[in-house]
Amino acid sequence: MTYRRGRGSVSGHRRGQRAVSRARVRLAGREVALWQLRRAPGVYRAVIEQAKVTDGCAWCLCSDPAPRLVIRHRAGVYYLACWPSGGEEHARGCEFHNTGGQWSGRNQYQDGALQETDDGSASVALSLPLHVRTTNSAPAGTTPSPRAAGAARSRMGLLGLLHYLWERADLTRSPSPDSTRSSQRGWARCSPLVRAATTGVTSAGVPLSWCCYVIPPFDPAHPDQHDAAFTRFTDRLVERNGMTHRGLVLGAVRSWTPTRYGQRCELRHHRAPVFFSTTLHERIRRGAPSTMTDQRPAGSEQVMLALVSRSDQGNLSAVGAAVMLTNADFIPADSTHEVVMADALTAAKRTFIKPLRYDGAAAVLPDFVLTDTDPETMVEVWGMLDREDYTARKQAKISHYRSTDTPLIEWDVRDRLPDLRLHPGS
Structure with missing residues (x-):
C-alpha cells in the first residue's frame, strides 16, 4: 500500500467541520442557520414558501456571490439541495461543495439522454419505456441492443437513473464529519431525500414523482399510513x-427468495414483494456480481430500482432492474472492498464524495475523492490484481496521478488499510 501526501493546505479539514456546523442560507432576504432549518423545518415553512415564490431558490452564504440552492418539496416537507452542476461554486468546506460534474459518469451520454434546465428540473430518456403497446410488448427482462464500446449513449439505463437520483439527492457525499456512528444515515433519512430528488424530473413527459414509488420509511406507530399511496x-x-403502463419502484432490498419461476425480492419497510424471472435475476447477477454476492460486508445494503408491471393477480413483476451496493450510510460502492473503505473513511471523519459511473462500466473515475484537502485527494481500492486488464488500468491511473501531481491514497486489499487520518502538516 502507498500513501502520497498531498501538497498545499490541509487545514481545510477543520475549516470544513466549522463550515458544516455554521453554514447559513438566505431565504427571501432572511438569514438562517442550516442546522436550525433542518432540525425544525416546520418553523421556517412560511419563509421557505416565500423564497420559492419570490426568488425561486435559496442562497448559500458560503461565498460571494452566493450560489443558488434548489428548494424541493415532497410529502409536505421542504429540502435544500445543491443546484444542478453548481457544486463547484460553493466554498471548499461548504457541505454543498462538490466536484460531481467532474467526477461523474453523466458526461458519457449524448445530448437528449439527460437534459437539465436552469430552474433545477430535468428530463431523462430511458432505455426501457414506461409505456408499451400491448400487442408488441417485449418479453419481461429484455434489454436494449448492446452498445459499441466507447460510443456515447443516447438513452439512460436504470442504473444511470438510480445514480442520477442519488447524486441529485446529494447522497454521494459522506455524512457530516461531526456525526457519530450512532446517527447513521439510514433509510429513514435517505428515502425523503430521494423522493424529493424525483420532483422536477420527467421521462417521456411523465413526472418521475408520479411514476416512481420510493419506499417510505416504516413507522410502527402508523403501519398503514402509506397503503393508500401505494395503492x-x-x-x-x-x-x-x-x-401497458409500467412504474418504477425504488427501495432497499431485505431478501431474495427462490420461487418456482425465479426470485421473490422483499424490500425493507414494505410489504409487497417484487417478482423476478429467472432470466432477469441471472442477468442482474452476471452484470453486478459484487453487488449481488452473498458475501457482503456486515451493514452493507442493496438499493434496487425496478421497472415493474402489474400481473393479473395484482403482483408486481420486474421488467428490468438495477441494483446498487452501498454501506450502512447508503454511500454507493462498486465492490465489497469499497464498502470497507467507505466505512473506514467515515470512521476517520474524512469528508469525501463517491463518483458514480452511471451506465458506463468503462468510465475512468477514482473510487473516492477526499474533499477535505487542497487539492482533493484521490482514493483507489485495488481489488482485482489477478486480471491483466485491471492491472494495466491500475498502472494507467497511477501514471496519470503522478503526471498531474495528484495526491493519492491507495489500498491493495491483500494488505491492511492505510492510515486514513488527516494529519496536521501532512
Missing part, C-alpha cells in the same frame, strides 16, 4: 387504449 401507484399500472 394509487399500483392502480396506474394498467392497460389503457392498447398501452
Whole structure:
C-alpha cells in the first residue's frame, strides 16, 4: 500500500467541520442557520414558501456571490439541495461543495439522454419505456441492443437513473464529519431525500414523482399510513387504449427468495414483494456480481430500482432492474472492498464524495475523492490484481496521478488499510 501526501493546505479539514456546523442560507432576504432549518423545518415553512415564490431558490452564504440552492418539496416537507452542476461554486468546506460534474459518469451520454434546465428540473430518456403497446410488448427482462464500446449513449439505463437520483439527492457525499456512528444515515433519512430528488424530473413527459414509488420509511406507530399511496401507484399500472403502463419502484432490498419461476425480492419497510424471472435475476447477477454476492460486508445494503408491471393477480413483476451496493450510510460502492473503505473513511471523519459511473462500466473515475484537502485527494481500492486488464488500468491511473501531481491514497486489499487520518502538516 502507498500513501502520497498531498501538497498545499490541509487545514481545510477543520475549516470544513466549522463550515458544516455554521453554514447559513438566505431565504427571501432572511438569514438562517442550516442546522436550525433542518432540525425544525416546520418553523421556517412560511419563509421557505416565500423564497420559492419570490426568488425561486435559496442562497448559500458560503461565498460571494452566493450560489443558488434548489428548494424541493415532497410529502409536505421542504429540502435544500445543491443546484444542478453548481457544486463547484460553493466554498471548499461548504457541505454543498462538490466536484460531481467532474467526477461523474453523466458526461458519457449524448445530448437528449439527460437534459437539465436552469430552474433545477430535468428530463431523462430511458432505455426501457414506461409505456408499451400491448400487442408488441417485449418479453419481461429484455434489454436494449448492446452498445459499441466507447460510443456515447443516447438513452439512460436504470442504473444511470438510480445514480442520477442519488447524486441529485446529494447522497454521494459522506455524512457530516461531526456525526457519530450512532446517527447513521439510514433509510429513514435517505428515502425523503430521494423522493424529493424525483420532483422536477420527467421521462417521456411523465413526472418521475408520479411514476416512481420510493419506499417510505416504516413507522410502527402508523403501519398503514402509506397503503393508500401505494395503492394509487399500483392502480396506474394498467392497460389503457392498447398501452401497458409500467412504474418504477425504488427501495432497499431485505431478501431474495427462490420461487418456482425465479426470485421473490422483499424490500425493507414494505410489504409487497417484487417478482423476478429467472432470466432477469441471472442477468442482474452476471452484470453486478459484487453487488449481488452473498458475501457482503456486515451493514452493507442493496438499493434496487425496478421497472415493474402489474400481473393479473395484482403482483408486481420486474421488467428490468438495477441494483446498487452501498454501506450502512447508503454511500454507493462498486465492490465489497469499497464498502470497507467507505466505512473506514467515515470512521476517520474524512469528508469525501463517491463518483458514480452511471451506465458506463468503462468510465475512468477514482473510487473516492477526499474533499477535505487542497487539492482533493484521490482514493483507489485495488481489488482485482489477478486480471491483466485491471492491472494495466491500475498502472494507467497511477501514471496519470503522478503526471498531474495528484495526491493519492491507495489500498491493495491483500494488505491492511492505510492510515486514513488527516494529519496536521501532512
